[in-house]
Amino acid sequence: MSIVQRLATEAVAAVVSGRSLTPTLESILLRHAHLGAAERSALWDLTHGSLRHLGLLRAIVRQMLRRPLKEHGLDALLAVALYQLEFTRAAPYAVVNEAVDSAGQLGWPWAKSMVNALLRRFQRSREALIATARSTTAGRYSYPQWWIERVRAQYPTRWERILDAGNQTPQLTLRVNRRRNTQTAYVTRLREEGLEAHASGGDAVVLDRAMRVTRIPGFAEGCASVQDLGAQRAVDFLDLAPGQRVLDACAAPGGKTAHILERCDVALLALDSDPTRIHRVDENLVRLGLCAQVRCTDASVIAAWWDGQAFDRIIADVPCTASGIVRRHPDIKWLRREQDIETLARQSAHLLDALWRVLKPGGKLLFATCSIFREENRDQVDDFVGRHADARVAPLTVGGGQDVQLLPDDSHDGFYYALLERR
Numbered sequence: 124m125s126i127v128q129r130l131a132t133e134a135v136a137a138v139v140s141g142r143s144l145t146p147t148l149e150s151i152l153l154r155h156a157h158l159g160a161a162e163r164s165a166l167w168d169l170t171h172g173s174l175r176h177l178g179l180l181r182a183i184v185r186q187m188l189r190r191p192l193k194e195h196g197l198d199a200l201l202a203v204a205l206y207q208l209e210f211t212r213a214a215p216y217a218v219v220n221e222a223v224d225s226a227g228q229l230g231w232p233w234a235k236s237m238v239n240a241l242l243r244r245f246q247r248s249r250e251a252l253i254a255t256a257r258s259t260t261a262g263r264y265s266y267p268q269w270w271i272e273r274v275r276a277q278y279p280t281r282w283e284r285i286l287d288a289g290n291q292t293p294q295l296t297l298r299v300n301r302r303r304n305t306q307t308a309y310v311t312r313l314r315e316e317g318l319e320a321h322a323s324g325g326d327a328v329v330l331d332r333a334m335r336v337t338r339i340p341g342f343a344e345g346c347a348s349v350q351d352l353g354a355q356r357a358v359d360f361l362d363l364a365p366g367q368r369v370l371d372a373c374a375a376p377g378g379k380t381a382h383i384l385e386r387c388d389v390a391l392l393a394l395d396s397d398p399t400r401i402h403r404v405d406e407n408l409v410r411l412g413l414c415a416q417v418r419c420t421d422a423s424v425i426a427a428w429w430d431g432q433a434f435d436r437i438i439a440d441v442p443c444t445a446s447g448i449v450r451r452h453p454d455i456k457w458l459r460r461e462q463d464i465e466t467l468a469r470q471s472a473h474l475l476d477a478l479w480r481v482l483k484p485g486g487k488l489l490f491a492t493c494s495i496f497r498e499e500n501r502d503q504v505d506d507f508v509g510r511h512a513d514a515r516v517a518p519l520t521v522g523g524g525q526d527v528q529l530l531p532d533d534s535h536d537g538f539y540y541a542l543l544e545r546r
Contacts, residue, residue, distance in 0.1 A: 125221040127162050128203055129229060130155065131169035136199035138174060144454035160335070173199075173206040174453035175265065175290050180205045182262030183252050187241050197231055197238075204242055209253070215246060265290055269461040270446075277497050281530065285495065288531035289449040289456075295330040296323070296535075297339070298350040298378070300411050301385050309346060316340050323534065325359065326382070327352050345411040350378045351448070353535035354493075357438060359521040360540050361489050363387040367435035372422040372478055375400035377407040379438055384413040389436075391415040394422045423477040433483040441471035441503075443494040447529070447537020464498050471499065475507055479514070479545070487517060488543045495530060500539035507543065517544035 130151050137147045148170065152163065173180065180202040185191070192198045204222040207213045219242045226238045245252060256262035264271050264286045275282040299309050306322045313320040318340070319331035328347065336342050336349055357379050363369070365388045371380045374393035384391060393415050395401045401419040408415060420428045422439075444463055449455050475490065482488055490507075492499050504526065508514050516525045519542050526541035 125224055126155075126158075127165045127169060128200075128207070128218075128221050129225045130166055131173065131203045132196060132200040132225060132229065134166075134170045135173050135177075135203060136196040138454045138457055139195045139199060141458065143458065144170060144174065144452065164335075168211070169203055169206065171453055172210055172292075173203045174457065175292075175450070176206060176210065177202055177453075177457060178261040178265030179253075179256055179263075182256035182259050183245065184241070186252055186255055187244055194231065194234075196229060197226070197234055200225055200229065201238065201241060204238070205245060208242065208245060209249075219243060219246075266456050267459075270456065270459075273461070273496065277495075278530070284532075285530055285537075288533070289537075290453075291450050291533070292333075293351075293450045293536070294533075295333040296350065296352050296355075297328045297330065297347040298355055298382060298385075299326045299328055299347050300345055300381075301326060302412065303344070304341070304346045309341065312340055312346075323352060325352075325355055326385070327355055329534075343410070348378065348381060348407065348411065350382070351451070351536045353447075353529045353538040354378060355382065356521075356527070356529070356538065357440075357489060357491055357540065358382045358386050360519045360527075360542055361436050361438060362487055362520040362542070363389060363436065365389065368392075368432065370394070370422075370434045370437045370478070370481070371440075372437060372474070373440045373442070374404050374417070377404035379440060380404060380415060381407050381411050381413055383438075384408075384415060385411070392434075393417045394420055394428060396421045423474045425477055425480060429481055433481055433486065435483055435486050437478055437482055437486070437488040438491060439475060439478055439488060440491040440493075441474055442467050443471065443492040443499045444496060445493050447493045447495045447531060447539075450531060451536065464496055468499055468503060471503055472506065475503075476510070479511060482545050484513075484545050486545050488545075490539075490541045490543055492539045493536065494539060495528070495537040500528060501526060501541075504541045504543070513546045515544050515546060517542045 134147050138144050183205055184201050204218055207218045208215055222242055223235045223239045226235045260271055274285055278285055299306050310320050310322055310328055320328050323329045341347055367389045369389045369391045371393045374380045375395035375397055380393045393404055398419050404417050418428055444459050445455050529535060529538045531537040
């Protein structure tokens with residue numbers, strides 16, 4: 124499994140250098156198509172786990188070094204190996220030997236003895252090293268300091284639970300395609316095939332253990348899709364009715380687009396500006412047996428795509444820091460910078476102003492983010508209503524409140540929703 128450790132090191136080093144984890148892993152797997160299912164699963168666990176606990180792992184390394192490492196890759200190797208020693212059942216002697224070997228193969232033969240010494244010291248002094256690491260804020264929570272301070276300021280009574288929830292391994296939640304199945308029938312099928320599962324409100328089914336989508340019964344047939352329970356709430360808030368003209372302005376990879384069509388017979392236009400991700404919308408619609416117009420375009424450039432017919436409903440899952448979904452995408456914690464909040468909020472405001480022009484009077488726009496930061500959520504809504512005299516925050520069709528801030532917990536990620544009505 125030494126190749127898995129080396130590839131995980133490559134991926135973690137790429138994230139530390141500023142690249143997103145998902146496309147990095149996709150590139151690695153294309154170059155190493157010979158990897159078996161067990162190796163691919165191990166690679167996924169090592170990369171996500173190491174990034175999830177990177178603050179703790181770095182704090183441990185800092186205690187054992189006189190000065191910081193200059194090589195991102197060597198720092199990543201030590202993080203991956205420490206994650207294996209602390210959080211997996213891998214044989215310690217094998218982890219250490221593989222790490223020493225990886226140091227040589229990855230271009231740092233001079234560091235082999237250092238890697239060996241550090242990892243063996245961790246084994247001897249594990250409890251003391253971990254205790255000291257956890258006594259620091261970064262080591263205890265494994266987030267950048269600015270992130271910790273912002274969450275603590277905005278959620279003074281819940282900040283620790285929010286941060287801890289973001290460091291948990293997420294459960295696998297599916298969305299049942301109502302046009303091809305029912306929750307009850309699908310749960311029964313899963314159990315008949317030896318999988319423990321339970322229904323969880325709406326169209327959700329939760330599996331007790333994660334697995335690759337290709338192994339999920341009925342997935343290829345379009346019986347279900349992978350979608351977090353919090354993301355599934357969007358369709359409940361849209362106040363849909365048959366025959367409506369609906370716009371999904373930031374559609375990729377198509378989860379909300381498909382859920383709308385599974386629930387209601389509407390005429391739907393799905394837009395996204397990412398040419399790679401927009402193909403996934405088409406693929407998901409075909410798999411699920413659904414039909415929509417799909418276009419690759421920037422939704423904020425109205426003249427490029429609008430035909431002049433206004434929409435009854437718009438869902439705008441706007442650009443944001445994605446601070447609510449870090450348990451599934453732990454690289455976000457290390458890629459985001461504090462100044463990104465203001466930059467992304469400006470982009471979102473520009474998009475909302477553009478989309479408002481294509482909404483019918485009496486129509487509704489569901490504003491959505493996967494963020495927990497107030498500046499991207501309620502502050503955005505308040506500013507928007509202040510700019511548009513014909514806008515009001517309408518009661519959500521489920522729950523009755525004016526907005527919903529879902530915070531990460533055991534059952535779902537963090538999302539924000541508000542329904543804007545054009546007077």
